[in-house]
Amino acid sequence: MDFSFTKEQERLRQEVRDFLETKVTDGEFQVKSNGWVESHSQKFSKDMSRRGWIGMTWPKEYGGHNQSYIDRAIVMEEMLTYQAPIGFHFLADRQVGPAIIHFGNDEQKKTYLPKIINADISIAIGLSEPNAGSDLVSVKTTAMEQGDFYIINGQKVWTTGGHRADYIWCLVRTDLNAPKHKALSEFIVDVKTPGITVRPIINMAGVHSFNEIFFEDVKVPKENLVGPKNRGFYQLMAQVDYERAGLERLMQNYPLFKNLVEYAKKEKRNGNPLSKDPFIRNKLAELEVEYQVGRLFCYQVAWTLSQGRIPNYEAALCKAFCTQFEQRLSDAATRVLGLYGQLMPGSKYAPMDGDAADSYLWSVSYTIQGGTLEVLKNIVATRGLGLPVAKS
Amino acid sequence: MGFVFPEKYGGMEGSFLDLTVLMEEMGRACLPGPFFSTVILGGISLLEGGNEKQKERFLPKIAKGEIILTLAVTEVSGNYEPEGIETRSVKTEEGYTIDGTKLFVPDAHIADYILVAARTEEGKGNNGIALFIIDTKSPGITVTPLKTISGDKQCEVRFEGVKIKEDALIGGLNNGWSIIQKVWPKIVVARCAEMVGGAQEALGMTINYAKEREQFGSPIGTLQAVQHYCADMVADVDGCRYITYQAAWMLSCGLSCDKEVAMAKAWCSDAFRRVTAKGHQIHGAIGFTEEHDLHLYYKKAKTWELFYGDSNFHREIVAQQMGL
Ligand SMILES: Cc1cc2nc3c(=O)[nH]c(=O)nc-3n(C[C@H](O)[C@H](O)[C@H](O)COP(=O)(O)OP(=O)(O)OC[C@H]3O[C@@H](n4cnc5c(N)ncnc54)[C@H](O)[C@@H]3O)c2cc1C
Numbered sequence: 001m002d003f004s005f006t007k008e009q010e011r012l013r014q015e016v017r018d019f020l021e022t023k024v025t026d027g028e029f030q031v032k033s034n035g036w037v038e039s040h041s042q043k044f045s046k047d048m049s050r051r052g053w054i055g056m057t058w059p060k061e062y063g064g065h066n067q068s069y070i071d072r073a074i075v076m077e078e079m080l081t082y083q084a085p086i087g088f089h090f091l092a093d094r095q096v097g098p099a100i101i102h103f104g105n106d107e108q109k110k111t112y113l114p115k116i117i118n119a120d121i122s123i124a125i126g127l128s129e130p131n132a133g134s135d136l137v138s139v140k141t142t143a144m145e146q147g148d149f150y151i152i153n154g155q156k157v158w159t160t161g162g163h164r165a166d167y168i169w170c171l172v173r174t175d176l177n178a179p180k181h182k183a184l185s186e187f188i189v190d191v192k193t194p195g196i197t198v199r200p201i202i203n204m205a206g207v208h209s210f211n212e213i214f215f216e217d218v219k220v221p222k223e224n225l226v227g228p229k230n231r232g233f234y235q236l237m238a239q240v241d242y243e244r245a246g247l248e249r250l251m252q253n254y255p256l257f258k259n260l261v262e263y264a265k266k267e268k269r270n271g272n273p274l275s276k277d278p279f280i281r282n283k284l285a286e287l288e289v290e291y292q293v294g295r296l297f298c299y300q301v302a303w304t305l306s307q308g309r310i311p312n313y314e315a316a317l318c319k320a321f322c323t324q325f326e327q328r329l330s331d332a333a334t335r336v337l338g339l340y341g342q343l344m345p346g347s348k349y350a351p352m353d354g355d356a357a358d359s360y361l362w363s364v365s366y367t368i369q370g371g372t373l374e375v376l377k378n379i380v381a382t383r384g385l386g387l388p389v390a391k392s
Numbered sequence: 393m394g395f396v397f398p399e400k401y402g403g404m405e406g407s408f409l410d411l412t413v414l415m416e417e418m419g420r421a422c423l424p425g426p427f428f429s430t431v432i433l434g435g436i437s438l439l440e441g442g443n444e445k446q447k448e449r450f451l452p453k454i455a456k457g458e459i460i461l462t463l464a465v466t467e468v469s470g471n472y473e474p475e476g477i478e479t480r481s482v483k484t485e486e487g488y489t490i491d492g493t494k495l496f497v498p499d500a501h502i503a504d505y506i507l508v509a510a511r512t513e514e515g516k517g518n519n520g521i522a523l524f525i526i527d528t529k530s531p532g533i534t535v536t537p538l539k540t541i542s543g544d545k546q547c548e549v550r551f552e553g554v555k556i557k558e559d560a561l562i563g564g565l566n567n568g569w570s571i572i573q574k575v576w577p578k579i580v581v582a583r584c585a586e587m588v589g590g591a592q593e594a595l596g597m598t599i600n601y602a603k604e605r606e607q608f609g610s611p612i613g614t615l616q617a618v619q620h621y622c623a624d625m626v627a628d629v630d631g632c633r634y635i636t637y638q639a640a641w642m643l644s645c646g647l648s649c650d651k652e653v654a655m656a657k658a659w660c661s662d663a664f665r666r667v668t669a670k671g672h673q674i675h676g677a678i679g680f681t682e683e684h685d686l687h688l689y690y691k692k693a694k695t696w697e698l699f700y701g702d703s704n705f706h707r708e709i710v711a712q713q714m715g716l
Contacts (some may be wrong), residue, residue, distance in 0.1 A: 342540045342694055343538055349538060
């Protein structure tokens with residue numbers, strides 16, 4: 001057992017931190033909870049790319065850096081501490097790239113991986129549909145073969161960053177007769193293809209982060225099919241483990257945590273610092289313990305991946321636990337601040353510029369996006385513990 | 393508007409218990425508007441503390457919906473203790489001069505009159521506080537709305553050398569806090585009643601959704617995980633209802649019920665919040681959008697949780713009432 005980082009890893013962490021400090025000092029972005037989801041900067045992603053921080057774990061032959069998942073976790077931990085604007089490359093780096101590496105052909109690897117690594121293209125994820133959320137196997141969007149093309153028709157929804165993406169990674173139905181899970185395929189689709197309409201959805205935090213995307217007779221070349229036809233669902237099941245395990249599920253409102261602790265130390269109520277209030281003291285310490293446990297869950301998954309193994313229930317467990325921590329944090333913050341806890345960004349008197357209230361709104365999504373808390377717990381219970389699956 | 397006022401002031405002589413029914417419906421509808429500030433905060437305070445002349449002057453107008461009132465107690469300390477009141481009133485020839493800043497004052501930006509708690513004497517705790525009714529058009533008043541999570545309008549109200557006449561004083565000079573204390577349980581319970589309605593509605597929306605929304609070929613309401621959430625939500629909502637009705641009934645009967653009032657707000661603060669959070673969880677992504685109504689309740693639950701003391705604040709009162 002070894003909980004330490006190597007000297008190189010410590011150096012890497014310091015390098016990332018210096019990089020970020022400079023960016024903040026230069027005013028390139030502001031440290032703010034949920035920043036990594038809200039913000040999107042190709043320039044920032046290009047700067048990261050130049051330092052080798054995109055595609056870190058990918059094979060060298062496609063421009064990757066062949067580093068360990070622990071190294072990637074270190075870079076991510078620093079990025080998330082600052083909530084850096086990594087949205088341009090993030091989804092491609094986290095899940096699309098790995099999916100192409102596992103299931104794509106050589107041509108696809110040569111086409112897409114270097115572009116992702118160089119932050120030339122941004123990719124959104126189009127899995128969910130109005131009637132297929134947790135139940136992804138029910139997607140209705142179809143892709144039908146026609147000569148050298150597939151013709152896509154249907155609708156995706158909740159597509160994060162779809163309005164700024166160059167490509168959408170789509171799960172679609174390619175066989176209308178086969179059993180559902182043997183009828184799905186994955187495509188990478190150029191958003192500029194005629195017939196695609198992207199419409200904004202405003203979330204309850206008042207932000208345009210996700211979209212609905214309509215496909216009307218969208219003609220996609222056959223070479224955009226990733227992996228064998230009708231194997232999409234099986235491919236997907238392997239991919240979501242990458243989506244589930246990252247530190248981004250623990251740290252989406254990390255600046256709030258850090259600032260709240262500082263606030264409690266400085267701010268006085270009836271002459272005493274807030275941090276001396278028994279309730280607040282206990283709450284903050286409790287959150288710290290939970291945070292540190294969550295961090296270990298995340299690093300454990302990264303370590304498993306770094307050993308060349310796919311995490312099993314651990315990824316689901318990690319996300320289930322960590323997102324609940326984030327939710328408890330934002331709720332606790334509003335209460336520690338009392339009446340000030342309901343003040344939004346931009347309001348006079350808002351402590352931490354309204355980060356507590358704002359994060360309380362965002363926190364609704366933490367336990368829904370990327371697999372709901374309940375679905376994750378089901379996975380822990382059935383896949384992890386071997387409990388029997390209910391007959392439906 | 394004049395529901396609980398005596399007939400001679402244009403009211404209907406309704407009981408406080410009846411009023412809570414009205415509040416519950418307003419909460420259910422997530423009603424925006426200055427009813428709470430005008431009737432509960434302004435009207436009931438005048439009814440409890442005002443002299444005959446003041447009642448005759450203001451209550452009929454409130455009953456007719458002609459004027460909007462609000463109450464300004466809390467200041468930068470952000471609490472509901474007399475120690476938090478630093479706004480000062482100084483006696484002058486014709487009346488008083490008011491200086492200070494009030495915070496989180498509901499609907500002050502549209503109010504015609506604000507009832508203001510101000511300190512008359514330093515170092516006298518709750519004995520050195522007076523309550524005044526002040527015309528918001530008086531020179532020296534600046535109102536700045538704050539940006540809150542639920543989008544309701546709470547304001548900063550600054551008083552700079554605001555001159556008021558003798559007749560603006562409500563009750564005796566150092567009697568302000570005791571009026572506030574008398575009205576306080578009604579304010580708290582009226583808020584709880586709104587929370588009952590809001591929680592009930594969030595529950596109703598969620599149950600309906602769980603019955604309609606299908607995943608994996610069946611309504612999600614067939615899933616035990618979802619069913620258990622719904623069962624938890626019912627316990628929360630029914631709990632809100634009974635503990636609030638109990639306090640409302642006792643208040644209506646004129647019984648002493650400090651503990652019951654505190655228990656009601658302690659429970660409702662947590663329960664309404666939990667209900668809206670679980671409601672969101674069951675709604676999935678659709679609830680995370682602005683076009684769906686659920687977020688209105690989630691946001692209100694947070695504001696109302698923090699207003700008039702959250703569960704910690706009220707559990708402390710319960711502890712004291714238990715002799716701890
Ligand atoms: C902020 C945000 C960003 C998103 N970004 C993307 C994106 O970029 N791309 C994309 O494709 N999707 C995205 N999503 C969609 C997300 O993946 C879905 O919301 C999620 O999978 C749940 O689906 P649903 O919302 O339809 O809820 P449903 O599946 O309808 O679930 C409703 C409720 O039923 C419960 N439930 C369902 N099935 C079960 C079960 N078997 N056992 C127990 N409980 C169950 C759920 O847990 C939930 O509480 C995003 C969502 C959010 C909120």
